[in-house]
Amino acid sequence: MPTTLPFSRRGVLAALLLPIALWATTAQAANLDEIKKRGYMTVVTEDDFRPFEFVKDGKPTGFNNEMVDALRKYAPFEIRQEILPWPGILAGVATGKYDIAITAVLMTKERTQSLDFTSPIADATHYYVKRKDDSSIKSIKDLNGKTVGVQTGSAFLSRLPELQAMLAKEGGKLG
Template identity: 30%
Template sequence: MPKPYLAPLSCAALLCLASLTAHAAGERYHVALDGTFAPHAMPTMSGGIEGFNVDLINAIGERLGAEIDITAAQFSGLIPGLQAGTYDFLAAPTTITPELSENLLFTEGYLDTDYQFVVKKGAAAITRLEDLEGRTIAVNKGSSYDAWAREHAGEYGWRVESYGSNSDAVQAVTSNRAFANLAGNTVAAYAVKRNPMVELSLLVPTGRVWAFPFRKGDEELRARIERVVECLKIDGTIAELAQKWFDAEPEPGSAAVTAQPGYGQPGYAGFVEDDHPFSCDVQA
C-alpha cells in the first residue's frame, strides 16, 4: 500500500540535504525532453526553455549538487537516444506502460496522467461520458487522446475532430466548432489557466503515472534519482511546482505527494522491493 502523504520537512530534516549534495558533488547528467510539450517544457522568449519538468529536473540537480544538461528534442527521438547512450536518462513526461517497462527502467511515478475534458465557460455540466453523446470532441491530431476518443466514439456517440496542436483544439471550443477538448489533465489545467474562456470538466482516471526512464542496467542511477524524487514529494516541492504550472493542488494520495516503497513503480517490470526510508538524505 502507498504510504500516506507526509507533511513538509522540518528545518532539521532539511539539513540532510547537505549530505545528499556531498554524495553527488561534481557529477554531471545529460537529460532530454520534448521542448514543445507545454506546460511541462516549452520555449521562452529569450530562447531558453521552461516548464514543470524543467523546474523539476533542475530541482533534482540542485539537491544532488550535480550539473544537469538539458536537451530539447522531438519526443520520437528521446527513447532511441537514451538507448544509444546519448542521454543518461529522460526528463520528459513518460507514461509507464507494461511494454515500456520491459525495455526501460522507471522511477516511481511523480505525477498521475489522466484524461480531462475542457469546455467553454458556462457550458452544460458533464458528469459522465454518456453526457457527451452527439457532441464534437476536439483533440490534438495523432495524440493518445485522439486515438482514445476515436476508439470510444461508437460507444459514447460523440464526433471527433483532430487539430494540429492542442491549442488549436482549445480554440475550436471557444469558437463553438467543438463542444469539448480532450487532453491530459495537466495540459488541460494549463489551457484553462491561460484562457479565461474555458473551464475544466470531466476527469477520466487512467491509473497511470509519469516517471523518469533509464536504460536497463542503470539501477544504481535510477535509485539515486528516485530517492531525490521521494525527497521532493515529502518536502512539498513537487506540489509547489504543480501549483505553479497547473494552478492545481495535488490530491492527497496522488503520485505528486505520495512516496512509494521500493524502487520503480509497483506493478511494473523493473520494480525492486526495498525498505529504504523516505528521506532527503540520499545515503539513508
C-alpha cells in the same frame, strides 16, 4: 478557448502523467559509475508541454526544468541538457543516446519493458477538446461517429479501445 471534458480516468498506476527520470535498461545505456567517470550526464527534455516543460523568454522553464536545475545542484558531475520534440525522447533514452529523460510521459506496460520509471508524481486524465460554441458534444455518447485525433507515438493511441468500449456501451462507435 476550447472546452475540455473528461472521457476517461483510471487509477494512478494505469494512467500516469509524470515528469520522471527514465533510466534505459539496454546494454548501450551508461550506468552511474560510467557517467561519473566521463564527468557528465546527458538529460533530454521537451519544450512544449505546460506546465511541465515550455520555453518562456527563450529560456526552458516549467516543473521538469526545475528538476534539471535541482539535479545540477546535487549531481557530482556536469548535467548537459538537450531539448527535443517529444517523438525522439523515449527512443533516445532506450537506445542509450541520452542517459535520462526528465519529461511528462504516460507509463505503459510496453514502455516499462525497456525503460525504468521513478515514482509517479501526477495523475493523467484524458479529455476531448471541442469548440466553445459546439453544442453537439455534451457526453461520451455524443462522440458517436466522431473522428478522433491522437499524437503519433502517444500512449493515448493505446487508450482508444477503452473509448471504443465506452461508446459501444452507449450503442455507438468511433468515426
